[in-house]
Amino acid sequence: MNNLEVVRTRIAKAALSVGRRPGAIRLVAAGKGVTAERLKEAISFGVDIIGENRVQEAICKIDKLGKMVETGTGLPPQISWHFIGKLQRNKVRDAAGRFDLIHSLDSRPLAEEINKWAEKRGLIQKVLLEVNVGEEETKGGIMPERALGLIKEASLYKHISVRGLMTVPPVSSDPEGSRIFFRKLSELAKEITKEGIDRILMEELSMGMSDDFEVAVEEGATMVRIGRAIFGPRRG
Ligand SMILES: *Cc1c(COP(=O)(O)O)cnc(C)c1O
Numbered sequence: 483m484n485n486l487e488v489v490r491t492r493i494a495k496a497a498l499s500v501g502r503r504p505g506a507i508r509l510v511a512a513g514k515g516v517t518a519e520r521l522k523e524a525i526s527f528g529v530d531i532i533g534e535n536r537v538q539e540a541i542c543k544i545d546k547l548g549k550m551v552e553t554g555t556g557l558p559p560q561i562s563w564h565f566i567g568k569l570q571r572n573k574v575r576d577a578a579g580r581f582d583l584i585h586s587l588d589s590r591p592l593a594e595e596i597n598k599w600a601e602k603r604g605l606i607q608k609v610l611l612e613v614n615v616g617e618e619e620t621k622g623g624i625m626p627e628r629a630l631g632l633i634k635e636a637s638l639y640k641h642i643s644v645r646g647l648m649t650v651p652p653v654s655s656d657p658e659g660s661r662i663f664f665r666k667l668s669e670l671a672k673e674i675t676k677e678g679i680d681r682i683l684m685e686e687l688s689m690g691m692s693d694d695f696e697v698a699v700e701e702g703a704t705m706v707r708i709g710r711a712i713f714g715p716r717r718g
Contacts, residue, residue, distance in 0.1 A: 512709030535567025600641035646686030
């Protein structure tokens with residue numbers, strides 16, 4: 483897990499370069515395609531947030547890692563599971579309450595469904611609003627001009643707590659290509675904060691992946707979601 487050390491050092495350097503505290507940035511290890519055994523290894527090296535893209539794959543790993551704990555293989559108990567992929571409405575039933583944070587709220591029907599299941603389970607689901615800052619047709623996330631409207635709607639759902647914004651910028655061959663999109667997300671969060679909407683917090687900016695996380699940290703990310711730089715290239 484030398485990779486993990488390298489990533490942590492790079493995050494810290496990027497933070498310090500803009501006068502931020504390295505501790506203000508949390509590492510979300512992106513676990514898609516990574517086995518429970520390898521996640522367990524990463525956890526033993528201090529990973530404490532795992533971000534998954536598919537609900538079933540995540541549930542499988544949560545169960546497996548839970549069993550490893552029960553059989554005394556010594557996992558620290560406070561692993562936080564985040565959902566970072568596209569969330570289908572018919573999967574919300576399985577997702578609500580299982581993930582500490584859902585990074586990908588991007589529509590009112592999805593908000594309604596999350597609220598419904600969170601209410602049934604008697605909990606408040608923390609979410610981030612995913613914003614399609616690159617305004618790409620094929621991508622998930624709400625268009626920037628509709629973000630404020632969705633936030634206002636989400637603020638009315640008592641079993642949802644909006645904590646901030648998330649984005650996946652357009653693919654770029656150069657990390658610097660992501661900077662304007664990260665900056666846009668950060669500016670959007672500031673605009674939403676100014677609105678002073680009841681129950682809405684803009685404390686998290688989830689942005690930056692293996693190829694551009696340092697730029698994201700420079701632009702104010704509080705969570706970076708990193709897969710390949712920790713676990714190596716994905717197959718398939
Ligand atoms: C896969 C994935 C990541 C991590 O991507 P890497 O390039 O492997 O670091 C981050 N965010 C989302 C939404 C992802 O699907």
